[in-house]
Amino acid sequence: MTSPITEQPIHWAPGTYSRVPYQVFQRGDVLAMEQQRVFEGPVWNFLGLEAEVPNAGDFKTTFVGRMPVVVTRDEDGEVYAFENRCAHRGALICLDDFGNAPEHTCVYHAWRYDLQGNLRGVAFEKGVQGKGGMPDGFCKEEHGPRKLRTTTFCGLVFGSLHDDVPPIEEFLGDEVAARLERVLGRPVEVIGRFTQGLPNNWKLYCENVRDTYHASLLHTFFTTFGITRLTQEGGVFISEDGGHHASATYSKVREGAETAYAQQAIRAENQELNIGDLSMLKSVDEIGDGIVLQILSVFPGFVLQQIHNCIAVRQVVPTGADTTDLHWTYLGYADDTAELRELRLKQSNLVGPAGFVSMEDGAVGGFVQRGIRAAGGEEAVLELGGHDTQSQDFRATESSIRGFWRAYRTHMGL
């Protein structure tokens, strides 16, 4: 296979995960190669939630890397996905974010597709008044947008373009699957969606999500207002191939179902720096294991967060070498009480583009992207906690970021 890396080779010492050449965040040829080898490689890409397409004919549009994708539920109850590209001349087939349709017709020349992405109709196939039409040998079965394999896990829909992708349970591994199930093992409802445009390469956000110790340094909301302590117990699990991770922070004070953030907030050392309305911070240990914060990633671009009672999934979608769209979907459980739902809505202040503990993440990737503009052959340093990609029972480590690069290098063949 001819390498699509055409500009110049990337110098990256084999087996090294504690150094990352800045060029991988900058080059368009790297992004093109990522489309082939990562997003269309043997991975499961997050496409959405089953709850977003509950009924036959329901569809949503999304992306696998740069590839536009239609996700539909057919009459057989299964979820299907296919490239959102007409097999005729390449136009988008589906132009809405969400909807319901018995079939999909390209607006350009009315080529018609069923809900599984099979080409069913071609306008003027037999010509007009006996003139024109498609040649006799034209076979609709031989034409169609690329189809994705789909699978579901805990209400999440994943898609893959690769023949050799392992079953989802194997891809995730038992530990990550269990941590996903911990949060998404019950029916959920979408309570809001936001897209955050990030001024940086998509991998800088993947690093940020796996960076288990930047929070106490960059996001100073909790520490400024004395709501959590750095001594809170926690740790990070990293999957065998390095690509997935799950970090957890335990409540320091366990007092049954109700934890004590509000009380901790009152005990802030600087009395002038107090949150006045503590209703947002009254967290409920609804899962019952004392974990107040879990961030989980699935390679390449999926994130599940549980920050107190604020649950959301995030999808990382590259839109260029130095731009990314981050799609946030905020969730509640279908059986939420009114009080619990209200608490989730209030805690949504913590996350997202305006979140007290996350707004900085929208900008910091851009600071890197701008900082490295002239950095040529320089490299980032990722040595906190060593050089390897092992799970650790503390969070002051860059181990899970190194894990991402390990999986990335494996897929990219770099």
Next chain:
Amino acid sequence: MNLDLIALNAEYAAAIDDGRLEDWPAFFTERCFYRITTAQNHAQGLPAGLVYADSRQMLADRILSLRKANVYERQTYRHLVGLPLVRGDDGEALRVETGFAVLRIVRGGATDVFASGRYFDEVVREGGTLKLRKRDVVCDSSRIDTLLAIPL
């Protein structure tokens, strides 16, 4: 009344655009509702917000956090607020709809259209001045560039 509504919006915009963020909560009643959401969420009846507050204190807390805890590049807004459209009056509160655009000027950057949308307000008279009992900020676009620190 319309002139009073125009003045309310002008003062509101000036407080934010001049960087007097501490003055911002005072435009609301003590029990109030303030949310920033998108037209898509609004149309689909999805309740979550980028910002979601049900008390004036929560608005003051947000400003305190912006001043003391949150990290963001120096930036200012320029609000362009349309004329208020009174949609209803139940004797206690006016229901008012007002279009807006917000330009954002980030350090070293261009002046960009950051947001446009509508304020869906409930306005009450409190001690002779108009206060917002509710301001639902519904942005036309679902996409927020980089971050939303300063309120809309």
